[in-house]
Amino acid sequence: MDIDVIEQLLENYKIGKVPMHDVLEKIRELPYKDIGFAKVDSHRKIRCGFPEVIFCLGKTPEQVVKIAGHIVAGENDMLATRATREMYEAVSREFPEAVYHEQARTITIRKTRRKPHKGLILIITAGTSDIPVAEEARVTAEIMGNTVRVLYDVGVAGIHRLMKNHSELLKANVIIVVAGMEGALASVVGGLVDCPVIGVPTSIGYGASFSGITPLLSMLNSCASGVSVVNIDNGFGAAYAASLINRTKK
Structure with a gap:
C-alpha cells in the first residue's frame, strides 16, 4: 500500500478537491505488495469485501508467515486454508492471537469485530x-x-x-x-x-x-x-x- 498516495488523496478530499467516490476508486487501483515469491493483494477487501485468503498447500511455513504479516498489517482478519500445524506454529510465534482449527486445517487471526449478517x-x-x-x-x-x-x-x-x-x-x-x-x-x-x-x-x-x-x-x-x-x-x-x-x- 502506498501510504503517501492515500494521504494525498485524503488531504484533497478534506479540502474539497476530490469527492470520496474518487478517493475510493483510486485506492481500489493501488498496486499489490510484491514480496518476491508472492504478490499480496492488500486491497482485495475494498474490492471484494474480504481480504485475500492464503491457500497454504505448496507453501513453506516461512512464506505463510510473511504473507499473513502483510494481510494483518492493515488490521484485516486473516484466513489461511489447507494449513498444517507446523505452519500454525510458525504463524503463532509472530501472531499469538492466531487460532488453528484442526479438523478444518485452517488458521485464523481476527482483527475486527463486526455485526453478523442477518441471515x-x-x-x-x-x-x-x-x-x-x-x-x-x-x-x-x-x-x-x-x-x-x-x-x-x-x-x-x-x-x-x-x-x-x-x-x-x-x-x-x-x-x-x-x-x-x-x-x-x-x-x-x-x-x-x-x-x-x-x-x-x-x-x-x-x-x-x-x-x-x-x-x-x-x-x-x-x-x-x-x-x-x-x-x-x-x-x-x-x-x-x-x-x-x-x-x-x-
Whole structure:
C-alpha cells in the first residue's frame, strides 16, 4: 500500500478537491505488495469485501508467515486454508492471537469485530467423514461475519435423521450440503427448502465414487432447482459464495 498516495488523496478530499467516490476508486487501483515469491493483494477487501485468503498447500511455513504479516498489517482478519500445524506454529510465534482449527486445517487471526449478517448459513453433512470439509466451510463463513449452524451426519442412508430436523432447514438463508459417496443429499435438501443450496462433493467413498467425481456429477445433475455446486472438497469456496449471498439479506 502506498501510504503517501492515500494521504494525498485524503488531504484533497478534506479540502474539497476530490469527492470520496474518487478517493475510493483510486485506492481500489493501488498496486499489490510484491514480496518476491508472492504478490499480496492488500486491497482485495475494498474490492471484494474480504481480504485475500492464503491457500497454504505448496507453501513453506516461512512464506505463510510473511504473507499473513502483510494481510494483518492493515488490521484485516486473516484466513489461511489447507494449513498444517507446523505452519500454525510458525504463524503463532509472530501472531499469538492466531487460532488453528484442526479438523478444518485452517488458521485464523481476527482483527475486527463486526455485526453478523442477518441471515443464517446452515452447513449439513451426509456423514461424519465429511465433517473436515464442512468445518473448513464453517470457519470460513464465521470469519466472514456470518451466523452459522451445523447439522452433521444426516445423510440419505437414514433420511429420518434429516426429516427430524426439517424445521432447522427452513430457518436458513443459505444451506451448504457436504456429501461424498453418491452425493444424493444435495438434491434431497434442494427439494425441501426455498433458499439457495450449495453442494460440496467430497472425496469420501469407495472405488466407484472416483475420489469425488461421482458425487460431483450427481450434484451437477440434481433434479432439484436452486442447487449449485462447487469443486470437490471445496468447503472454503462454498462458504465464500454463501457469505456473498447471505450479506445481501436485509
